[in-house]
Amino acid sequence: MAKSTLYALCLSLALGGALYQTALHAEEASAEAQAAQIFLPQQDQVSINEASAEQLSKVMNGVGLKKAQSIVSYREQYGAFTAIEQLKEVPGIGNALVERNASRLKL
Incomplete structure (x- = not known):
């Protein structure tokens, strides 16, 4: 039982970290796109x-x-x-x- 709980905890942390990284990347891409629209060469x-x-x-x-x-x-x-x-x-x-x-x- 402790082994399956530990496995579930590790899986939750891994998925949460992946979602967090994806959200950060999306925010950075959005900010870059907005900057490109405002400051065109x-x-x-x-x-x-x-x-x-x-x-x-x-x-x-x-x-x-x-x-x-x-x-x-x-x-x-x-x-x-x-x-x-x-x-x-x-x-x-x-x-x-x-x-x-x-x-x-x-x-």
Whole structure:
């Protein structure tokens, strides 16, 4: 009886340790992913004043070629953007989309 109790205790400790390590690894991976989204390298940023529709759609999350073309058309009609927040004036581009892509954009 003592042998089976000892075996059960060892098994419980081993499983608990494995679960703890898995949870730690998941937290680290999540933190790294969040940091990567917040601090993108310069090459992953696109200028809203100079980029083509293809470049905008490639870099911006949630923006296809049609929305990207709307951005380019707006820029051609009204001139260069003076602030990233001006994207909200483009038809089809909302506040959430601008916030989601703020770290990917530059003037």
